[in-house]
Structures are given as structure tokens and as C-alpha cells.
Amino acid sequence: xxxxxxxxxxxxxxxxxxxxxxxxxxxxxxxxxxxACEQACTxxxxxxxxxxxxCMNCADMCNTMMRSMMRMQGMTPAAMMAMxxxxxxxxxxxxxxxxxxxxESPVCKMCAQACxxxxxxxxxxxxxxxTA
Amino acid sequence: xxxxxxxxxxxxxxxxxxxxxxxxxxxxxxxxxxxACEQACTxxxxxxxxxxxxCMNCADMCNTMMRSMMRMQGMTPAAMMAMxxxxxxxxxxxxxxxxxxxxESPVCKMCAQACxxxxxxxxxxxxxxxTA
Amino acid sequence: xxxxxxxxxxxxxxxxxxxxxxxxxxxxxxxxxxxACEQACTxxxxxxxxxxxxCMNCADMCNTMMRSMMRMQGMTPAAMMAMxxxxxxxxxxxxxxxxxxxxESPVCKMCAQACxxxxxxxxxxxxxxxTA
Amino acid sequence: xxxxxxxxxxxxxxxxxxxxxxxxxxxxxxxxxxxACEQACTxxxxxxxxxxxxCMNCADMCNTMMRSMMRMQGMTPAAMMAMxxxxxxxxxxxxxxxxxxxxESPVCKMCAQACxxxxxxxxxxxxxxxTA
Numbered sequence: 324x325x326x327x328x329x330x331x332x333x334x335x336x337x338x339x340x341x342x343x344x345x346x347x348x349x350x351x352x353x354x355x356x357x358x359a360c361e362q363a364c365t366x367x368x369x370x371x372x373x374x375x376x377x378c379m380n381c382a383d384m385c386n387t388m389m390r391s392m393m394r395m396q397g398m399t400p401a402a403m404m405a406m407x408x409x410x411x412x413x414x415x416x417x418x419x420x421x422x423x424x425x426x427e428s429p430v431c432k433m434c435a436q437a438c439x440x441x442x443x444x445x446x447x448x449x450x451x452x453x454t455a
Numbered sequence: 456x457x458x459x460x461x462x463x464x465x466x467x468x469x470x471x472x473x474x475x476x477x478x479x480x481x482x483x484x485x486x487x488x489x490x491a492c493e494q495a496c497t498x499x500x501x502x503x504x505x506x507x508x509x510c511m512n513c514a515d516m517c518n519t520m521m522r523s524m525m526r527m528q529g530m531t532p533a534a535m536m537a538m539x540x541x542x543x544x545x546x547x548x549x550x551x552x553x554x555x556x557x558x559e560s561p562v563c564k565m566c567a568q569a570c571x572x573x574x575x576x577x578x579x580x581x582x583x584x585x586t587a
Numbered sequence: 588x589x590x591x592x593x594x595x596x597x598x599x600x601x602x603x604x605x606x607x608x609x610x611x612x613x614x615x616x617x618x619x620x621x622x623a624c625e626q627a628c629t630x631x632x633x634x635x636x637x638x639x640x641x642c643m644n645c646a647d648m649c650n651t652m653m654r655s656m657m658r659m660q661g662m663t664p665a666a667m668m669a670m671x672x673x674x675x676x677x678x679x680x681x682x683x684x685x686x687x688x689x690x691e692s693p694v695c696k697m698c699a700q701a702c703x704x705x706x707x708x709x710x711x712x713x714x715x716x717x718t719a
Numbered sequence: 720x721x722x723x724x725x726x727x728x729x730x731x732x733x734x735x736x737x738x739x740x741x742x743x744x745x746x747x748x749x750x751x752x753x754x755a756c757e758q759a760c761t762x763x764x765x766x767x768x769x770x771x772x773x774c775m776n777c778a779d780m781c782n783t784m785m786r787s788m789m790r791m792q793g794m795t796p797a798a799m800m801a802m803x804x805x806x807x808x809x810x811x812x813x814x815x816x817x818x819x820x821x822x823e824s825p826v827c828k829m830c831a832q833a834c835x836x837x838x839x840x841x842x843x844x845x846x847x848x849x850t851a
Contacts, residue, residue, distance in 0.1 A: 328759060331829040336765060358754060363724060365789045368643065369732060371635045376529025379632065379643065383522055384538070386782065387515040391545075393761045397508025397552070402544040406516070409541035412534040413523075420529070433727040456626050463697040464630060490622060494588050497657045498596060500775065503767045511764065511775065518650065525629045561595040640793025647783040648802070654779055655809075661772025661816070666808040670780070673805035676798040677787075684793070 339395040339403070346451035349444075350392055356437075356444035357389035357410070363437035364417060367430050374420035374431060381417035384410050385441060400452060407445045414438040414445070456486050456525075471527040471535070478583035481576075482524055488569075488576035489521035489542070495569035496549060499562050506552035506563060513549035516542050517573060532584060539577045546570040546577070588618050588657075603659040603667070610715035613708075614656055620701075620708035621653035621674070627701035628681060631694050638684040638695060645681035648674050649705060664716060671709045678702040678709070735791040735799070742847035745840075746788055752833075752840035753785035753806070759833035760813060763826050770816035770827060777813035780806050781837060796848060803841045810834040810841070 329351055337345055364382035368375045388410040391398060398406075418438035425432035461483055469477055496514035500507045520542040523530060530538075550570035557564035593615055601609055625646045632642035652674040655662060662670075682702035689696035725747055733741055760778035764771045784806040787794060794802075814834035821828035 325755065328755075328762065328829055331825045332762060333826075336762065336826075354758075358758070359721065359724075362750075362754070362785075362789065365786050366724065366728060366732065369640045369790050369792055371637075371639055373635075374529070375635055375639065376526040376633045378529070380519075380523045380526050380529045380534075382786075383519040387512075387519045389758075390515055390761050390778075391512045393758065394508040394512050394765050396765055397506070397510070397512045397548065399544075399548050402512075402541075402548045405537075405541040405544035409534075409537040412531075412537035416529065416531050416534045429727045430729075430732075433724055457623065460623075460627060460630065460697055463693045465694075468630065468633060468694075486626075490626070491589065491592075494618075494622070494653075494657065495592060497654050498592065498600065501600060501658050501660055501772045503769075503771055505767075507767055507771065508765045514654075521626075522629050522646075525626065526633050528633055562597075565592055565595045638793070640790040642793070644783075644787045644790050644793045644798075647786055651776075651779040651783045655776045658772040658776050661770070661774070661776045661812065663808075663812050666776075666805075666812045669801075669805040669808035673798075673801040676795075676801035680793065680795050680798045 336395060339398045339400070342400045342452070342455060344455070345395065346448075346455070349448050349451045353444040353448045354389045354392050356441040357385040357392075360414065360437040360441035361385040361389070363434040367421060367434035370428060370430055372424060372428065372431065374417065374424070374434075377417040377420045378434060381413045381438065384413040388445070403452065404449065407449050411442050411445045414442040418442070456483055456490075468527065471530045471532070474532045474584070474587060476587070477527065478580075478587070481580050481583045485576040485580045486521050486524050488573040489517040489524075492546065492569040492573035493517040493521070495566040499553060499566035502560060502562055504556060504560065504563065506549065506556070506566070509549040509552045510566060513545045513570065516545040520577070535584065536581065539581050543574050543577045546574040550574070588615055600659060603662045603664070606664045606716070606719060608719070609659065610712075610719070613712050613715045617708040617712045618653045618656050620705040621649040621656075624678065624701040624705035625649040625653070627698045631685060631698035634692065634694055636688060636692065636695065638681065638688070638698075641681040641684045642698060645677045645702065648677040652709070667716065668713065671713050675706050675709045678706045682706070732791060735794045735796070738796045738848070738851060740851070741791065742844075742851070745844050745847045749840040749844045750785045750788050752837040753781040753788075756810065756833040756837035757781040757785070759830040763817060763830035766824060766826055768820060768824065768827065770813065770820070770830075773813040773816045774830060777809045777834065780809040784841070799848065800845065803845050807838050807841045810838045814838070
């Protein structure tokens with residue numbers, strides 16, 4: 324999400340019932356990592372290697388995760404934590420499967436890296452919420 | 456998912472790495488409940504009541520959950536459990552918000568019922584996996 | 588979409604700017620066919636046969652088509668016609684690719700049938716709009 | 720889609736049955752514009768202004784459009800053209816509705832701009848395909 328979009332969003336959009344404020348930098352980084360991971364997984368799934376079903380699962384979960392962070396008014400801290408855990412778990416599965424043939428396929432290598440980055444961003448997001 | 460489709464799926468499609476077999480009845484019921492919940496939430500979100508962002512979040516999560524159950528080859532028991540937890544948490548948020556004005560809006564009432572049914576189906580799914 | 592959900596929707600939800608009323612039977616049939624086609628394509632895409640990318644494209648298009656019919660307030664007749672044409676074109680591609688190996692795979696056969704049914708329902712929907 | 724991802728994709732991924740080669744610069748620009756438009760529409764839809772249903776429709780269509788360009792093996796020129804027309808039509812509806820209250824809401828203004836940019840990118844994509 325670019326800077327213009329982040330600026331246009333009001334403070335109301337940046338908070339959810341049960342938590343007064345969010346770490347906007349962590350959230351923007353997380354949304355971007357989800358978007359990049361969705362794209363990498365979508366490309367990777369077309370290779371018809373054995374990672375394809377995991378890539379499709381991961382692409383959908385990352386898109387759902389990203390969109391949910393853009394609709395914080397309809398979240399709670401508990402639901403956000405559960406969603407982040409699910410996204411982390413799904414990225415882990417996809418990363419493991421793609422990493423297994425990263426040497427054969429540059430797309431799988433790229434996909435595994437995007438999964439790792441998405442996991443890291445989701446974990447950073449969880450950390451900022453835990454200390455809020 | 457109709458009976459013809461379930462029959463067409465091979466045994467290979469019904470299992471995931473780390474778990475030999477799934478309870479097909481529970482899974483079919485869960486996929487159907489996710490699909491119905493996505494539809495109810497999508498309709499409900501157009502009312503522009505305060506539940507709308509939660510409904511959009513829930514619709515996306517339910518669709519992702521349903522699709523993931525159709526792509527078990529790319530799941531693990533841990534990821535499935537985390538996804539089910541996220542779906543349950545998201546349905547809870549949406550149900551609570553819609554139930555708050557179920558008296559005013561028959562669509563919100565229907566949406567809350569679909570969320571409850573989806574939560575129940577996800578919990579039943581978790582139970583069958585825990586005993587497998 | 589079940590009867591309870593259709594009943595709960597108000598008349599306002601059933602019309603869009605630029606067209607006073609829609610044929611609700613045709614629309615319900617079309618939403619159901621889109622939903623069934625999304626499911627069939629999602630299952631079919633996990634087989635890792637050469638139809639998989641077309642199945643993934645078709646699953647996403649059918650879901651987008653279904654949801655758009657549930658959000659008529661945000662459509663126009665021109666946009667609806669263009670979406671229906673895109674859905675028909677995408678189902679045609681997927682059906683052709685799946686039909687090519689329908690003899691080898693019962694899932695591909697089922698998927699091709701779901702694509703055909705979805706195309707038919709979209710064409711019926713276009714016909715009702717053209718005469719409205 | 721970043722440069723690393725584009726580079727990782729093989730030539731095979733960049734073509735579809737019925738068209739030997741695609742204009743990769745136009746395609747990358749179009750995928751990026753679709754992604755940005757999906758994000759802007761998702762944010763805009765949470766404002767619960769009268770554009771919300773159009774924004775939700777447009778977000779889904781843009782995501783489907785973007786993903787389809789990442790899965791060219793499962794497309795044909797005819798289907799791609801129909802999808803681009805549907806995306807353009809949907810962006811037009813959303814832009815018109817958001818532009819109507821661009822003065823009141825900076826988010827609507829941003830969303831309308833993202834819709835315009837997405838339309839332009841889809842039209843540029845059509846132009847490159849027509850001359851191929």
C-alpha cells in the first residue's frame with residue numbers, strides 16, 4: 324500500500340474495537356508482505372509442481388490477511404491474532420514445500436523467500452499488538 | 456459441495472501430509488457451511504450497517520477456509536487447525552456484530568445464523584481431527 | 588443461495604442503478620451455478636493436469652461473478668453484461684481444457700460440466716436483462 | 720509485482736495458447752495497477768458511503784484480473800479481452816461513484832484515481848494485444 328493511500332486513511336480506519344491504536348509502520352509492512360506473497364504464490368502455483376496446492380492455499384490466506392488489515396473496524400484483537408497465526412502457519416507450509424525444490428526452480432525459491440518475509444512481517448505485527 | 460463432486464474426488468484428494476484420512480462427512484458439512492456463510496456475509500455487507508467491515512472480513516475468511524479444505528494436499532494438520540481457529544474467531548466477531556441488530560434487520564439475523572452454523576461446523580471439524 | 592437468504596434480501600438489494608428490477612429466479616440460478624463452478628474448478632486445479640491454471644482463473648472469475656450479483660447496488664447493466672461475458676469466456680476456456688481429458692479424469696469431467704452449467708446460467712441471465 | 724519476481728518467471732509463463740508473446744512491460748504495469756486498485760477499493764469500502772458495494776465489486780474484479788495475468792497458461796486472447804473489458808467496466812462504475820463525493824472524502828478521491836489508473840492500464844494492455 325503506497326504512502327498516498329496510507330495518508331488518506333483516517334485515524335478511525337487504523338483502530339479496531341478493543342485496541343486503541345495500531346503500529347502503522349508494522350501494519351503497512353505486513354500488508355505489503357502479504358500482497359507480495361500472494362503474487363509469488365499465484366505465479367508459483369502455475370508451475371504444476373507438488374507445491375501448487377500449498378501455494379494456492381497460501382495466496383488466498385495472504386489476500387484475506389491483507390484485506391482484513393484494511394478493514395480494522397470489523398476486527399478484534401483476538402480475531403486478528405488468530406488470523407495472523409493462520410497466515411504464519413500457511414506460509415510455513417508453503418515455504419517448506421517450495422524450499423524443497425528451490426534449487427530446481429527459481430520461482431519456488433522466490434516464493435519461499437516471499438513466504439518467509441510474510442511470516443516475519445506477521446510475527447512483527449503480533450509483537451506490536453502484544454505490547455500495545 | 457454436491458454429492459457428485461464428492462464422489463469424483465479421489466482418496467488422494469481427501470488426505471493431507473501428516474494425517475492419513477479425514478472425516479469426509481464433517482469436511483463436506485464444513486465446506487458447505489463456509490460457502491453459505493460467505494454468501495450471507497456478502498449480502499449483509501451491502502447494507503452499510505456497522506457490521507459491514509466484519510462481514511467482508513468473514514466472507515473472505517470463509518472462502519479461504521472452504522477452498523483450503525478442497526486443497527488438502529497443500530495443508531498440514533497444524534495449518535488446518537490454525538485456519539479453523541481463525542475462521543471461528545472471525546465468525547464470532549461477525550456474529551456478535553450482526554446479532555446486535557438482528558431485530559432491525561432480517562439480513563443481519565440470517566447472517567448471524569450463518570456465522571453460528573459455520574463456527575459449529577469448524578469446531579466439529581477440529582474435533583474429528585483431534586481424535587484421528 | 589438458499590431460499591431463506593433470498594427471502595431476507597429486500598427489494599432494494601435486487602435492483603441496480605439503471606435497471607428497475609431483475610429476474611430473481613435467473614439470478615439465483617446463476618449465483619448457484621457460479622458457486623458450484625468455483626468449487627469444481629478449485630478441486631480440479633489440485634490435480635496438476637494442464638487444465639490447472641485455467642481452473643484457477645475460472646474459480647476466481649466465478650466467485651467474483653457470484654459476489655457481484657449479491658451487490659447489485661454497486662453495479663450497472665453495462666458492467667453486469669461485461670462481467671457475464673468475461674465469466675462465459677473464462678468458463679469456455681476451462682471447459683475446453685477439462686473436456687480434453689474428461690475420459691481420463693472424472694474430476695475434469697465434473698469440472699467441464701460445472702463450467703457448461705455456469706455458462707448456460709450466465710447466458711440465461713443476459714437474456715433476461717436484454718428483455719427487461 | 721517486483722522486478723525479481725518478473726525475472727524469475729520463465730518465458731513459458733509469459734505466453735498463452737493462441738498468442739506467442741505478451742508485452743511484459745504493459746502486463747507488469749497492469750498487474751500493479753490492479754493490485755493498487757484492489758487495495759484502494761478495499762479501504763474505500765469500509766467508509767460505508769454509497770460507493771461501498773461498487774468498491775467491493777471492483778476490488779474482487781481487480782484481484783481476479785491480476786491473478787489471471789499471472790496464470791497466462793490458462794487463458795486465451797478472447798478470454799483475456801473479455802476479462803479486461805469487465806475490469807474496465809467495473810472500474811468505470813466505481814470511479815464514477817467515488818468521484819461523486821471526492822470532495823468530501825480523500826479516500827474516495829484516492830480510490831477514484833486508482834480506478835482511473837487501472838482502467839488506463841487495462842486499455843493499454845488491450846492495445847498491445849490488438850497489435851500483437
